[in-house]
Amino acid sequence: MPSDGRLQSVIEVSVVILPESSIMSLASVLDPMRAANRISGREVFRWRLLSADGKPVVLTCGVPIAVEGTLRPPLAGDALLVIGGFNLDRHAGKKFIGALQECSRHFDIVAGIESGCWLLGRSGLLNGRKATAHWEELEDFSQAFPELTVLGDRFVIDGKFWTSGGASPTFDMMLHWITQRLGSALALDVASIFVYDQTHSAADVQPYVSLGRIETRDPKLAEAIRLMERTLERPLTIAALTKRLSISQRKLELLFVRGLSTSPGAYYLRLRLQFAHRLVRDSASPIREIALRCGFDSLSAFSRAYSREYGMSPLKMRLARRGAEA
Structure with missing residues (x-):
């Protein structure tokens, strides 16, 4: 009241x-x-x-x-x-x-x-x-x-x-x-x-990845993920990541293996491909533009990486999606 x-x-x-x-x-x-x-x-x-x-x-x-x-x-x-x-x-x-x-x-x-x-x-x-x-x-x-x-x-x-x-x-x-x-x-x-204890204010920024307890348990890992989020269009090298985070490459690798059971490079690529996958399925953006927005300078490199992750090329995925909606 x-x-x-x-x-x-x-x-x-x-x-x-x-x-x-x-x-x-x-x-x-x-x-x-x-x-x-x-x-x-x-x-x-x-x-x-x-x-x-x-x-x-x-x-x-x-x-x-x-x-x-x-x-x-x-x-x-x-x-x-x-x-x-x-x-x-x-x-x-x-x-x-x-x-x-x-x-x-x-x-x-x-x-x-x-x-x-x-x-x-x-x-x-x-x-x-x-x-x-x-x-x-x-x-x-x-x-x-x-x-x-x-x-x-x-x-x-x-x-x-x-x-x-x-x-x-x-x-x-x-x-x-x-x-x-x-x-x-x-x-x-x-x-x-609703046991909802993470109330946010209006001005809190929307994250790409919901980190949950990672931010408390492994703040450096959370910082690395947030840095990856911000640089999907222009991905940093692992060396550049570690420099920005002020940690060694070995430390970064240990953080990702311990926290997410994967390497920093594999997780970074996965983030970019997940973003690309949403754009392929749910937008009308040209495939070449999606590749650039997700940090791939080469359309062929993007298509290969996408196919390895999702089992078909981005163009075939889009056509399959449209066929399912028809």
């Missing part, structure tokens, strides 16, 4: 969920509200699930989600939360964008979650504002919407428009909102319900 003890009115929330969204992003929105209601012993949040067409939505894990209606005017409330995933062009056309533009006028908060930020961007609602996206899409998001100031933060609040960079940042964002509306004590209780 707020510090002044006054009873708050029910917070009315409309959650729009699109097909091929993540169940974790949906849970990160709904479960903090459910837990807040449970802890408070009353209904502090009331929500309804909506879709683009009023039909059930199938998530990426194959679970169908029943909804209560369609995103369309008249619609109003305290918060409009839009959760998007893969293939937005297939699931959210001009009619959806028009409805989003109109409905957003009647909410105090409008949030784009996961790929929902792209829908806010396409609607023009974010023009001239700060925003974020999932770290995999930050560069593409920035190029698609040059009128925005794109940040790598976990979540970004600019006026009434909120954006988050993934499931865990969305949980942080919901805790932040609960703190604002209902007080820090309730937000702490909600986090405790």
